[in-house]
Amino acid sequence: MLPPMKLRPILDVADDLGLRDSAVPWGPNAAKVPLRSVGNVKPKGKLVLVSAVTPTKHGEGKSTVSVGLAMGLKKSGVNVLACLREPSLGPVFGIKGGGTGGGKAQVMPADRINLHFTGDLHAIASAHDLLAALVDNDLHFGAKSGLDPRRVTWPRVLDVNDRTLRKITTGLGGRLNGVPRETRFDITAASEVMAVLSMAKDRADLRERLGRIVVGLKADRSPVTAEDIGAADAMAVLLDDAIDPNLVQTAEGGPALLHGGPFANIAHGCSSVISTRLGLSLADVVVTEAGFGFDLGGEKFMHLKCRGAGLWPSAVVLVATVRALASHGEGDAGDIEAVKRGLAHLDAQLDNIAAFGVPAVVAVNVFPDDSEEALAAIEARATERGAPVARFTGFADGGAGSEDLAHKVMATIGDGPAPTPKYLYEESATLPEKVEAVATTLYGADGVDWSKDALRDLKILEKSGYAHLPPCIAKTQTSFTDDPKRPAIKGGFRITVTNVRVSAGAGFIVVLMGSMNTMPGLPREPAALKIRLDADGTIRGLMQGE
Numbered sequence: 190m191l192p193p194m195k196l197r198p199i200l201d202v203a204d205d206l207g208l209r210d211s212a213v214p215w216g217p218n219a220a221k222v223p224l225r226s227v228g229n230v231k232p233k234g235k236l237v238l239v240s241a242v243t244p245t246k247h248g249e250g251k252s253t254v255s256v257g258l259a260m261g262l263k264k265s266g267v268n269v270l271a272c273l274r275e276p277s278l279g280p281v282f283g284i285k286g287g288g289t290g291g292g293k294a295q296v297m298p299a300d301r302i303n304l305h306f307t308g309d310l311h312a313i314a315s316a317h318d319l320l321a322a323l324v325d326n327d328l329h330f331g332a333k334s335g336l337d338p339r340r341v342t343w344p345r346v347l348d349v350n351d352r353t354l355r356k357i358t359t360g361l362g363g364r365l366n367g368v369p370r371e372t373r374f375d376i377t378a379a380s381e382v383m384a385v386l387s388m389a390k391d392r393a394d395l396r397e398r399l400g401r402i403v404v405g406l407k408a409d410r411s412p413v414t415a416e417d418i419g420a421a422d423a424m425a426v427l428l429d430d431a432i433d434p435n436l437v438q439t440a441e442g443g444p445a446l447l448h449g450g451p452f453a454n455i456a457h458g459c460s461s462v463i464s465t466r467l468g469l470s471l472a473d474v475v476v477t478e479a480g481f482g483f484d485l486g487g488e489k490f491m492h493l494k495c496r497g498a499g500l501w502p503s504a505v506v507l508v509a510t511v512r513a514l515a516s517h518g519e520g521d522a523g524d525i526e527a528v529k530r531g532l533a534h535l536d537a538q539l540d541n542i543a544a545f546g547v548p549a550v551v552a553v554n555v556f557p558d559d560s561e562e563a564l565a566a567i568e569a570r571a572t573e574r575g576a577p578v579a580r581f582t583g584f585a586d587g588g589a590g591s592e593d594l595a596h597k598v599m600a601t602i603g604d605g606p607a608p609t610p611k612y613l614y615e616e617s618a619t620l621p622e623k624v625e626a627v628a629t630t631l632y633g634a635d636g637v638d639w640s641k642d643a644l645r646d647l648k649i650l651e652k653s654g655y656a657h658l659p660p661c662i663a664k665t666q667t668s669f670t671d672d673p674k675r676p677a678i679k680g681g682f683r684i685t686v687t688n689v690r691v692s693a694g695a696g697f698i699v700v701l702m703g704s705m706n707t708m709p710g711l712p713r714e715p716a717a718l719k720i721r722l723d724a725d726g727t728i729r730g731l732m733q734g735e
Contacts, residue, residue, distance in 0.1 A: 196297055203220060211227055238487065241508040258595060261583070286730075373707075399415055459479050466498065480666075532567070568580075631669075658697050687701050
């Protein structure tokens, strides 16, 4: 465990961005940036997306590289800001541990950020569950909205991994306890309210999007919305603080905005549009990230966040590790031949980035036991592909371990404008055409099959007028396929759409592939079992390796 780091007063960090008079301290080491106080936001900086190869279950250090890159750029004299997602308690107490980066490349104060932080996720859960309660209240008093109790789709949420809540029955115990029906819990990061907050441009847009949320269907299969239930205004009130971005700092005192936290395997995996646009108005370079591999989170960043918000990155940093490439080569990190076979996956992800017309820089996140031969093989392949490549040692060395990467990123983005946006499908394409374009181009699938349930869902979407929305694909993060155990190498498989759910407030359709759970379970040995509070108030065990 690293010794405690001395943090700068948060208003001094705000002063770096010209926000001293507008930032509202939220304790000594964090602040809210009220949208009402910053005026009309005009993005002017350059956006750098940090993505990754398809990861192993423990992740490849993408958040660590994101924070470290921001620190390395700051050391190089760049006016830089990191815009990242807020951690969810699910992974913190589940498999991965804390989500604030790692080692000397973290956002601080890591313990508070990984726990309750400024309460944004609690506000999102409260707004979501208020809507759920109002839905059941509507049913209890005769369904004035016309909602069919057999066709309610709005679940409840909880920010803890709990597999026993994936399918439940509510309303038992007699007439006074409501209408009995089957439902489910999702994790808060998978809530459409989280997606709405992350996609909204301002408070007015948030309120409008909340009203568009579909909670179920009438007997004639027409949609019932949060507006029909009368919930949207109260939900917006609960989110009034949460919509303002959170200002914290890196381990070396640089500014960072943390706001929004949707997962990328079951949601769209990007920090908020509000924080990104604000960051681009305050800094020359904004470093942001998208969840999991580029095929999953990166695609959603391009098609959903950037297309919807009028943004576009000047470069993509692709994080690669010996461990991940060896895994996709069907071996372990000590097997050089497996690493060499796994270079086909590096090729695939570089091709995926090129499909959007954006230049790539490869960051090789170095682990202590990586062999020189394996690291050199990755570097040689990246160079052969024409991608600048740098070793990253920010976990151990902080910003100094990212300076080479920082220089190569700045050389790549240059002085000119961002590349012209390029997408894989036209907005006018049908939903199956959009899904096919993503699956065949980015995953290398031979085609897409639709289950009977998915085809039924598609017909309902077409009838209710939502089928024009873009897809947000929910699938395993460890493979290009819908099989989490298959190495992520393109070709030789088809992929199956199992269900389709509309997220009208967020502005997309969640397309589930394979066996996807929107409520994760805990592993055999949860990270929660290693977390403790010392007598002096020190929290230990939140991060891997502590």
